[in-house]
Amino acid sequence: DAGVIQSPRHEVTEMGQEVTLRCKPISGHDYLFWYRQTMMRGLELLIYFNNNVPIDDSGMPEDRFSAKMPNASFSTLKIQPSEPRDSAVYFCASSLALAGTRYEQFFGPGTRLTVL
Amino acid sequence: RKEVEQDPGPFNVPEGATVAFNCTYSNSASQSFFWYRQDCRKEPKLLMSVYSSGNEDGRFTAQLNRASQYISLLIRDSKLSDSATYLCVVKGWGKFQFGAGTQVVVTP
Numbered sequence: 001d002a003g004v005i006q007s008p009r010h011e012v013t014e015m016g017q018e019v020t021l022r023c024k025p026i027s028g029h030d031y032l033f034w035y036r037q038t039m040m041r042g043l044e045l046l047i048y049f050n051n052n053v054p055i056d057d058s059g060m061p062e063d064r065f066s067a068k069m070p071n072a073s074f075s076t077l078k079i080q081p082s083e084p085r086d087s088a089v090y091f092c093a094s095s096l097a098l099a100g101t102r103y104e105q106f107f108g109p110g111t112r113l114t115v116l
Numbered sequence: 117r118k119e120v121e122q123d124p125g126p127f128n129v130p131e132g133a134t135v136a137f138n139c140t141y142s143n144s145a146s147q148s149f150f151w152y153r154q155d156c157r158k159e160p161k162l163l164m165s166v167y168s169s170g171n172e173d174g175r176f177t178a179q180l181n182r183a184s185q186y187i188s189l190l191i192r193d194s195k196l197s198d199s200a201t202y203l204c205v206v207k208g209w210g211k212f213q214f215g216a217g218t219q220v221v222v223t224p
Contacts, residue, residue, distance in 0.1 A: 105162070
């Protein structure tokens with residue numbers, strides 16, 4: 001089982017550039033989550049999808065951030081334009097369900113983003 | 117006030133000792149509770165769910181106190197491999213809130 005796949009693993013870019021992070025969830029998982037982790041703020045939920053539909057995007061910091069899930073096996077998180085304060089580790093996670101014994105969220109290895 | 121709060125630590129624990137720490141939450145309507153473990157520069161992984169009656173998984177014991185709105189994690193007979201950051205997760209009405217984590221360092 002490949003687990004959740006994220007790319008790239010590391011991204012260094014300059015302020016003002018567009019950044020696209022990619023995620024492939026575990027096959028058969030109906031829920032996909034995007035998180036951001038920093039030392040200052042910890043792990044923050046940005047947005048999550050159910051069956052490719054965005055359910056809650058209240059954690060998306062501002063209009064510079066957008067996320068899409070065009071099909072069950074692929075999602076993107078885009079930052080345009082990027083700013084130094086966006087530097088963080090971005091995790092994608094997927095799960096079978098939101099509750100019960102199938103709740104467990106499986107995280108990808110993360111994308112470490114540095115905006116100069 | 118943060119919705120989920122944890123003592124950041126670090127908790128320095130001699131190998132073989134017991135360590136326990138709590139996580140407080142502010143939303144009394146929270147429905148589900150979990151402990152995740154995160155190793156340095158790695159992704160979080162589910163350690164265990166927390167049930168109302170308390171539950172054990174080997175050397176790990178989780179408790180829930182709804183009246184005081186906190187969950188706890190106790191690690192017995194600590195191993196060097198238990199060194200990690202432990203994140204509590206509180207779920208309510210579809211929202212997941214992660215604590216900032218408690219760092220545990222087990223020393224030889």
